[in-house]
Ligand code: AMP
């Protein structure tokens with residue numbers, strides 16, 4: 086946060102305003118260039134092409150049950166006795182499945198097999214009794230029951246998944262189903278990660294009594310990778326303006342720069358001063374949130390290139406939360422998709438909580454309680470440096486700036502991360 090010479094604090098944007106600003110900015114960004122990748126490496130990346138059906142889905146009227154294909158009119162009154170004229174298994178050749186049902190006929194059929202000509206329903210095997218070539222149907226069915234019509238899911242040539250969708254296991258399944266061992270995705274945006282602070286040392290070194298190991302670069306690298314980016318760890322910057330400037334210059338060569346530490350009000354919080362020497366445009370410097378109040382968002386233009394940047398407060402939980410609240414939206418956009426809304430939900434509070442007003446607070450919490458009554462409980466924590474509490478959390482309780490108390494049993498908003 087920019088240190089001001091007098092004691093008057095500048096008015097900071099609310100959480101909602103800061104988030105909106107980042108989302109609007111993200112919408113102006115262009116994605117990285119597309120590349121082809123193996124389907125096995127595509128999860129987490131964003132589609133740079135539409136995935137189209139190479140034929141009708143399903144390609145034939147498909148039975149969804151093991152049972153008997155029937156003419157529905159023949160089983161309108163039950164029990165009904167039908168003559169079994171053949172068997173169709175999944176993967177039957179066209180010759181094997183070339184059965185036509187006449188009135189009073191049925192055919193034994195398996196899940197995933199093509200429904201024969203003349204049939205317009207499948208009675209599940211549990212509702213039938215077989216006696217030689219005769220089958221007694223015990224249950225009437227509606228037309229089309231237990232059949233997915235040819236092309237009902239997608240017509241040949243139709244877009245099944247649109248460009249700009251992040252690939253997850255279901256998208257992988259669709260790509261596989263349309264015969265695409267390779268697909269076009271946007272290259273992972275390169276995200277430079279710069280940690281600052283004289284007290285912070287590399288994790289393979291033995292810390293002195295007042296030193297701490299660099300956990301932020303690693304937590305951010307994991308978050309960046311999960312968000313579809315390629316993390317690039319820079320050396321740790323000391324609290325020294327020329328050295329900091331040198332590393333910032335390096336970081337600005339990436340698609341996004343994440344800086345952690347050095348953005349608070351302290352005498353040695355030098356990041357913003359150093360950014361000023363690059364003529365950075367700063368969109369906000371601080372937001373009314375906790376943890377993460379000193380968060381900085383801006384960009385540096387240099388010739389044709391423009392590098393968005395975030396200064397994330399150095400406290401480990403602040404770094405994690407501000408990455409999720411803000412930086413991830415920019416990564417979404419550079420990866421080729423619209424910034425995704427944050428995953429807010431509501432859950433029942435397990436115990437009372439009280440909070441200070443004035444800031445939107447994101448408090449580490451655990452959502453539990455199962456199917457009937459999901460409950461969320463605040464975790465005890467020692468503030469935004471408490472990695473243990475963060476590691477036990479599976480969500481954050483969001484406390485609005487005007488609420489001082491919540492009682493057990495009340496619905497609260499949670500942020501799933
Ligand atoms: P700062 O934002 O630089 O004022 O740092 C706030 C707190 O976060 C201090 O206690 C720092 O020691 C700690 N901190 C800063 N950077 C890191 C890091 N890379 N890993 C772990 N803790 C850090």
Ligand code: MG
Pocket residue numbers: 281282283346347353354399
């Ligand atoms: Mg520091």
